[in-house]
Amino acid sequence: xxxxxxxxxxxxxxxxxxxxxxxxxxxxxxxxxxxxxxxxxxxxxxxxxxxxxxxxxxxxxxxxxxxxxxxxxxxxxxxxxxxxxxxxxxxxxxxxxxxxxxxxxxxxxxxxxx
Amino acid sequence: xxxxxxxxxxxxxxxxxxxxxxxxxxxxxxxxxxxxxxxxxxxxxxxxxxxxxxxxxxxxxxxxxxxxxxxxxxxxxxxxxxxxxxxxxxxxxxxxxxxxxxxxxxxxxxxx
Numbered sequence: 001x002x003x004x005x006x007x008x009x010x011x012x013x014x015x016x017x018x019x020x021x022x023x024x025x026x027x028x029x030x031x032x033x034x035x036x037x038x039x040x041x042x043x044x045x046x047x048x049x050x051x052x053x054x055x056x057x058x059x060x061x062x063x064x065x066x067x068x069x070x071x072x073x074x075x076x077x078x079x080x081x082x083x084x085x086x087x088x089x090x091x092x093x094x095x096x097x098x099x100x101x102x103x104x105x106x107x108x109x110x111x112x113x114x
Numbered sequence: 115x116x117x118x119x120x121x122x123x124x125x126x127x128x129x130x131x132x133x134x135x136x137x138x139x140x141x142x143x144x145x146x147x148x149x150x151x152x153x154x155x156x157x158x159x160x161x162x163x164x165x166x167x168x169x170x171x172x173x174x175x176x177x178x179x180x181x182x183x184x185x186x187x188x189x190x191x192x193x194x195x196x197x198x199x200x201x202x203x204x205x206x207x208x209x210x211x212x213x214x215x216x217x218x219x220x221x222x223x224x225x226x
Contacts, residue, residue: 042216101206108157
């Protein structure tokens, strides 16, 4: 059973650069979520897809953040013009519709903005 | 008022003891409740979920939910050093949102 896969696992970038993270959900999971977690905090919801439709976005998701899931399978999260405050672990999760919000996280993508 | 509150700890228990982790939430309409375990530097791992008032047991873990008191807890029996981690409580708010709202987590240390 293949879990949620994320890459790259670690990314160090200079302030102002763009970065993109990719997430491959568990097969047959039609729901995909992005969360962000900083040190000492719980994960914060960013956005959620059901199939290819982006159905919910957090106010945390500024204009510099964009997420896509073009074919309802993998998803990408792009951060433009990165800032030091974007340094965090970006977590992708997936679930099956009707599972009562039981979501399973990938290993996360660590972003460090220097 | 924070939506999901947990004592940040650290909570320290001896090996073999019962560890009790608590969580309160502010949204009275919350329907689903989850406990995740997170080892340092790793991503959260789902260990329990509960939807109805009462207790739910899974191996050494018991989740307890009291909606009237807006309180959910996790008991870990026969605690092992490998249980040392941060435990995150998460709830689904009312209103049809699909997001989970997480607490900051409680750090548990089980001492051999």
